[in-house]
Amino acid sequence: MSRLFCYSAAMASIAENISTIREQITKCAVASGRSPDSVSLLAVSKTQSAERVREAFAAGQRDFGENYVQEALAKIAALPLPGICWHFIGPIQSNKTREIAGNFAWVHSVDRLKIAQRLDAQRPVSMAPLNVCIQVNLSAEETKSGTSLEEVEALCAQIGQLKNLRLRGLMAIPAPCADPVLQREVFRPLADLLNRLAPHYPHMDTLSIGMSDDFESAIAEGSTIVRIGSAIFGPRAQITSEPTPQQ
Ligand SMILES: *Cc1c(COP(=O)(O)O)cnc(C)c1O
Numbered sequence: 001m002s003r004l005f006c007y008s009a010a011m012a013s014i015a016e017n018i019s020t021i022r023e024q025i026t027k028c029a030v031a032s033g034r035s036p037d038s039v040s041l042l043a044v045s046k047t048q049s050a051e052r053v054r055e056a057f058a059a060g061q062r063d064f065g066e067n068y069v070q071e072a073l074a075k076i077a078a079l080p081l082p083g084i085c086w087h088f089i090g091p092i093q094s095n096k097t098r099e100i101a102g103n104f105a106w107v108h109s110v111d112r113l114k115i116a117q118r119l120d121a122q123r124p125v126s127m128a129p130l131n132v133c134i135q136v137n138l139s140a141e142e143t144k145s146g147t148s149l150e151e152v153e154a155l156c157a158q159i160g161q162l163k164n165l166r167l168r169g170l171m172a173i174p175a176p177c178a179d180p181v182l183q184r185e186v187f188r189p190l191a192d193l194l195n196r197l198a199p200h201y202p203h204m205d206t207l208s209i210g211m212s213d214d215f216e217s218a219i220a221e222g223s224t225i226v227r228i229g230s231a232i233f234g235p236r237a238q239i240t241s242e243p244t245p246q247q
Pocket of ligand 1: 044046067089090173211212213227228229230231
């Protein structure tokens, strides 16, 4: 039955889904004593066509998150819309940093100094500094990307020196978990760490946590950017690696 509900929800229009998510964000923020404006919605458009991104844009959505460089570049070129803002949120290979530095406003998934140094060196001088978050591995799983909680402070000190990057905060993708109490417990150390570090960095104001299945817990723990894919666009086909470009 839940599967049926899931598919029927996906048949609502993208505009309806965005409006529903925005209402839920507002409700969660208010319930946590926060201003609804303190949480922004990043629409995760990986695997979605440019046409579907355009539909979300027409519904007022401006921030979009992409995981695969080649797929993202094709969409960015196809959608030169005023005010659209692209965020890179996927794993970063060194040989992709130049394209990321030249085409995105934000990168949420910086997890090592070498990648930060390359993004800094390759950010075009004609563009504003690149907003970056450090991805933290909260689940201590070897297979997931992200730096450990213990290493974040040292990495921040190094990235904070890079002139073409603007260190904005921390990001995480915890292992899936259905229990809201446990979801909050996993997020909490990251929120605590951000609060401890933020006074030392002039632009650090971002906690990028919360996806379709845990954004309510993330907002309760202080999320300032929720990254929502399937609850806006419907279920995705499984993708396990960088797809080959279609054109
Ligand atoms: C796919 C993805 C999301 C969105 O996941 P949903 O569960 O579809 O909301 C968020 N963040 C990252 C880094 C992702 O790769």
